Amino acid sequence: MSHVLTPSQTIGPFYFGTLVNGYRADLAPAGVAGERIELVLSLFDTEGVLVPDGLFEIWQANSHGRYNHPDDRRNLPLDAGFEGFGRASTDMKGEAHFTTVRPGRVPWPAGGEQAAHVNINVFARGVLNRLATRLYFDGDPALAEDPVLKLVDAKRRPTLIAKRDAGGVWRLPIHIGGGRETVFFDV
Amino acid sequence: MEKDTYRRPAAGQHPANLSPAYKSTPTRSPKQPAIVLPQSLSEITGPSLATERLNALESDLTKQRMGEPLGERIVVHGRVLDEDGKPVPKAMLEIWQCNAAGRYHHPGDQHDAPLDPNFTGGGRARADEEGKYEFITIKPGAYPWKNHHNAWRPAHIHFSLFGPAFATRLITQMYFPDDPLLGYDPIYQSVPEAARKRLQARFDIETTRPEWALAYKFDIVLRGRNATPME
Numbered sequence: 199m200s201h202v203l204t205p206s207q208t209i210g211p212f213y214f215g216t217l218v219n220g221y222r223a224d225l226a227p228a229g230v231a232g233e234r235i236e237l238v239l240s241l242f243d244t245e246g247v248l249v250p251d252g253l254f255e256i257w258q259a260n261s262h263g264r265y266n267h268p269d270d271r272r273n274l275p276l277d278a279g280f281e282g283f284g285r286a287s288t289d290m291k292g293e294a295h296f297t298t299v300r301p302g303r304v305p306w307p308a309g310g311e312q313a314a315h316v317n318i319n320v321f322a323r324g325v326l327n328r329l330a331t332r333l334y335f336d337g338d339p340a341l342a343e344d345p346v347l348k349l350v351d352a353k354r355r356p357t358l359i360a361k362r363d364a365g366g367v368w369r370l371p372i373h374i375g376g377g378r379e380t381v382f383f384d385v
Numbered sequence: 386m387e388k389d390t391y392r393r394p395a396a397g398q399h400p401a402n403l404s405p406a407y408k409s410t411p412t413r414s415p416k417q418p419a420i421v422l423p424q425s426l427s428e429i430t431g432p433s434l435a436t437e438r439l440n441a442l443e444s445d446l447t448k449q450r451m452g453e454p455l456g457e458r459i460v461v462h463g464r465v466l467d468e469d470g471k472p473v474p475k476a477m478l479e480i481w482q483c484n485a486a487g488r489y490h491h492p493g494d495q496h497d498a499p500l501d502p503n504f505t506g507g508g509r510a511r512a513d514e515e516g517k518y519e520f521i522t523i524k525p526g527a528y529p530w531k532n533h534h535n536a537w538r539p540a541h542i543h544f545s546l547f548g549p550a551f552a553t554r555l556i557t558q559m560y561f562p563d564d565p566l567l568g569y570d571p572i573y574q575s576v577p578e579a580a581r582k583r584l585q586a587r588f589d590i591e592t593t594r595p596e597w598a599l600a601y602k603f604d605i606v607l608r609g610r611n612a613t614p615m616e
């Protein structure tokens with residue numbers, strides 16, 4: 199029997215307390231293994247105007263490169279207290295702040311490994327389908343061999359690579375469109 | 386090349402990102418096509434939110450405050466299924482909506498309609514092993530939204546689900562059957578015509594509770610898995 203997909207709709211401007219309050223933007227409480235990192239994602243529209251009513255979600259492997267999910271059957275440690283999911287709305291500066299651990303590398307279906315990355319969903323009023331993208335880490339030697347970055351035109355790859363600011367915070371601006379349009383993926 | 390775990394949506398199943406009648410989309414839709422990503426562990430895994438503890442009041446939006454909210458009490462229920470009709474067990478559902486007067490309990494909503502101190506409009510539920518879920522709530526009102534002259538959103542409930550994977554993530558809206566405003570709503574109409582009806586709940590007399598509440602059934606279909614090739 200074949201069922202037809204439920205179509206996507208916008209999150210709208212009034213997405214709710216429950217969607218945000220119940221979830222941590224701090225993914226890694228004390229005791230979780232790995233290098234603590236701070237991520238700041240910011241959101242801009244096609245004209246470069248910041249988006250103060252957006253929602254970011256992140257999904258990532260733990261520091262050992264293991265996803266907390268039954269379909270990741272590799273014999274790598276899971277961390278108690280670390281699911282790998284975070285959610286935060288953008289503020290009046292268009293920014294959302296997360297604290298987490300730097301993820302380990304995960305394999306690629308055709309062989310080899312992907313560079314460390316964080317998977318991202320973008321939602322906002324006016325966004326009818328979730329926009330999926332990724333965050334990579336500037337200076338990571340594995341970037342050169344990452345199979346996903348290889349699918350992206352070299353000129354656009356920097357839109358996926360977070361840079362560390364003077365305070366040690368990893369920052370990635372996400373542009374829905376315009377001259378610096380972020381690469382989005384059909385996952 | 387490895388085969389993708391989850392099927393790709395066919396054309397015409399989702400709205401176009403750029404749907405100009407919905408005036409927020411021109412400045413909030415990418416111009417470049419999305420790059421098709423072969424599905425790796427990053428896409429076929431996703432949060433189960435298994436450690437989220439839900440209390441019963443979260444799925445009954447009429448009992449979250451001191452008193453009963455105003456409006457028409459309704460049961461909204463259904464199943465979370467995949468494209469093969471298989472249940473998506475234990476799926477977390479999150480909903481949010483305005484009150485019976487058409488006002489959200491949200492600081493950004495400045496619509497001149499009363500707030501209801503007994504209704505916040507947010508709820509969560511976890512589907513059971515058969516993918517069944519149920520909420521008790523209040524029928525939301527229509528509200529004006531300034532997209533164009535005399536623009537009104539049809540009554541709707543926002544739904545958010547993950548399903549089994551990052552790839553199956555869905556945020557959508559449930560509408561009520563045969564609402565006359567559907568014919569004028571650019572958000573509903575952003576979905577290709579053949580697929581729109583999927584967003585309408587069905588009036589469900591079977592589940593209606595005599596002397597207490599009407600019921601609507603809304604089944605949600607997430608992406609299914611590709612058949613596993615025979616070894």
Ligand SMILES: [Fe+3]
Pocket residue numbers: 210212538541543
């Ligand atoms: Fe709404």
